Amino acid sequence: MPDVIGDGLRVLFCGINPGLMSAETGHHFARPGNRFWPALHQSGFTPRQLQPVEQQELLTYRLGITNVVDRPSAKAAELTRAEFVAGGENLVKKVLDVQPEWLAVLGVTAYRDAFGERTAAVGKQDRTIGATQVWILPNPSGLNAHYTLPKLAAAFAELRLAAGN
Template sequence: MPDVISDGLRVLFCGINPGLMSAETGHHFARPGNRFWPALHLSGFTPRLLRPDEQGELLTYRLGITNVVDRPSARADELTRAEYLAGGENLVKKVLQIQPEWLAIVGVTAYRDAFGERKAAMGKQDRLIGDTRVWVLPNPSGLNAHYTLPKLAAAFAELKQVS
């Protein structure tokens, strides 16, 4: 799954891993029930609702996308602890290379598992990766029913206000 990255990013959004539809299409957050794109728009990061196949347009807003784990799966709970740890190490290398202002990981469990931060909560983290600040957002998957779209958009908007 290709990253959508460049130098000078304001925020690098980091998904857990590609879903099967994303792997098939080559577009991040491609499953129709995923609320990433609507939350991104409603929070003010993008001036209009982008489709997954328009992901390259994010770069014009100084936004990018990557994943913690590269292996596609139907559900994130199919990933192993070893995959999360290796993914966290690879993510650190990537962030140090491109140096975004913020790394926003979508999924607190993914952040906890990839970085060994068992008590991490949503929002700004104490961790820095080089000069990059870290923020944890809710997982926008439709399986995360606890977070409605308005709640997701509000969580994304908190990051938008500081980025």
């Protein structure tokens, strides 16, 4: 799954791993029930709701997308702890190379597993990667019943405000 990444990013969003539909289409957050694209728009990051096929347009807003683990799966629960740890190490290298202002990991459990921080919670983290600040957002999957779309958009908006937009 190719990253949507470039120089001068304000926020690099980091999903857990590609779902099967995303892997098939080559577009991040491609499953219709995923709420990433609506939350991104409703939070004010984008002036309209982009479709997964328009993911490269994110770069015009100084936004990007990557994943912790590259391997596609039907559910994140299929991934091993070793994959998360290796993915976290690769993510650190990627962030140090691209140097976004913010890294936003979409899923607190993925963040905990990748970085070994068992008590991490949604929101701004003390950790930085080089000069990049780190924020945890809720997982936008439709399976995450703890967050309705309005609550998810509000969480994204907190990051948008912290990122200076």
